[in-house]
Amino acid sequence: MFKGAQRTKNVKPGWIIGWLPTRAGFFPKISTRLSREDILGGWRVRWGFSRMNYQVSPGLYGVGKPGADSPVLVTANYKLSFDSLRKHLEGINAWIVVLDTKGVNVWCSAGKGTFGTEELVGKIESLNLSALVRHRNVILPQLAAPGVAAHVVTRTTGFKVLYGPVRAADLPMYLKNGCQADRQMRTVTFTTMERLAVIPVEVILSWKIALAALAYHLLAQYLSGHLSSWSTMTQFLPYLGAILAGCVLTPMLLPWIPGPSLAWKGWLVGISATLAFALINEHPWLVNTTYLLILPAISAFLAFNFTGCTTYTSLSGVKKEMRIALPLIIFSAALGIVVRFVYMYVWRTPWQTL
Structure with missing residues (x-):
């Protein structure tokens, strides 16, 4: 049998x-x-x-x-x-x-x-x-x-x-x-090669975040009258950079990024990349503020997804991080969206490059 x-x-x-x-x-x-x-x-x-x-x-x-x-x-x-x-x-x-x-x-x-x-x-x-x-x-x-x-x-x-x-x-x-x-x-390890092995699936699974960011970006461009311009797509590149910062750079650099929390590590990488982007582009301060609120939040959220792959966390640590990090991530991204539309409609300034 x-x-x-x-x-x-x-x-x-x-x-x-x-x-x-x-x-x-x-x-x-x-x-x-x-x-x-x-x-x-x-x-x-x-x-x-x-x-x-x-x-x-x-x-x-x-x-x-x-x-x-x-x-x-x-x-x-x-x-x-x-x-x-x-x-x-x-x-x-x-x-x-x-x-x-x-x-x-x-x-x-x-x-x-x-x-x-x-x-x-x-x-x-x-x-x-x-x-x-x-x-x-x-x-x-x-x-x-x-x-x-x-x-x-x-x-x-x-x-x-x-x-x-x-x-x-x-x-x-x-x-x-x-x-x-x-x-x-x-001994449980999480070497560079082991971290690289889990990156591809996280990149693929980030498509929902990328799609949501693209929808938001296109809506804002449409409302500002810039949807048909070439800059519509080129100005989406910072969002792609934030995604890669969260699900590629963060796991690659994980042991060397300060802090115990994966969301915090992702936020640090995201804020560093965003600051570098802001320094080489001449945007109004409110535009940069929007980037600084939204992009690191995206990186932090995607880095947080690695809690299921690493030995850096525990169940209690993940639960604590969810209670603290997720509300902050949501608040930061939401505030960034508000700032963007305030810049568009309150300041009455043509939206140039976001």
Whole structure:
């Protein structure tokens, strides 16, 4: 009886290379080598395309020639997480339990509760894991710890929860060391390359902000009688600059920007870019005031979105930042819009270059 992953319309099972017969049923044997399709799929989701539908079916899989003494690894059913795990298991015999995390990665699903105690217990029992292996250990990613009550899992199923290393790349050494992790394996990093990897999806997802800014800009240009001028589009460039400051420059420069808050860091980058722009352009002071109120607010908001990607924040810190930063961002942007229309209609001065 097949209890592993079923073929789904959003995942082609090219990575299933055979079947593993066991006393508990037949389970898919998967490849540890990523195909061109796997690589292109990972590239697409990093750019924000179909990222909410990039998942594998929950269930049990095997790599190599797993047996009754093989380790049991647990991961999320987000395919990028699944691929990151299996590609580092070359030459290893292991079972992989994939939880139903609704297509969300390990860290985020642990925070949301989908990579949680109930789901793990349910999978251990429904897969009849006790009949598959002689030992009673399941190895979870370290970043899954916030979502799992290990003592409840042990009390309910008899399986002990072991937390593996942060990175799947360290799993071979972790297993070789008898499931012992050193300090380096336990340390969460957010290096320049790791920060660059999450920038593309944030750039793509910023389209709503860009569209809202463009609509506001075109409306103001229309009301000021400058909609047909070439400067309409060129004067939108500062808004694009604010977007890039928030979702590109801020994560790139993150460790060197002062302050603990991501919104604050984004605001600092945004205000710096806006001041530089104001210095090289001869605008009336109210025009520059509008820029200084709106553009850094855009940068701060987009930088704040990185709270789900970084190790610089905690849940309590994010909640505090939302209470403080978001109202200030909204107030600043709204005030900037008011100043712009005051300049247009109260001062009765032709709107030149905003």
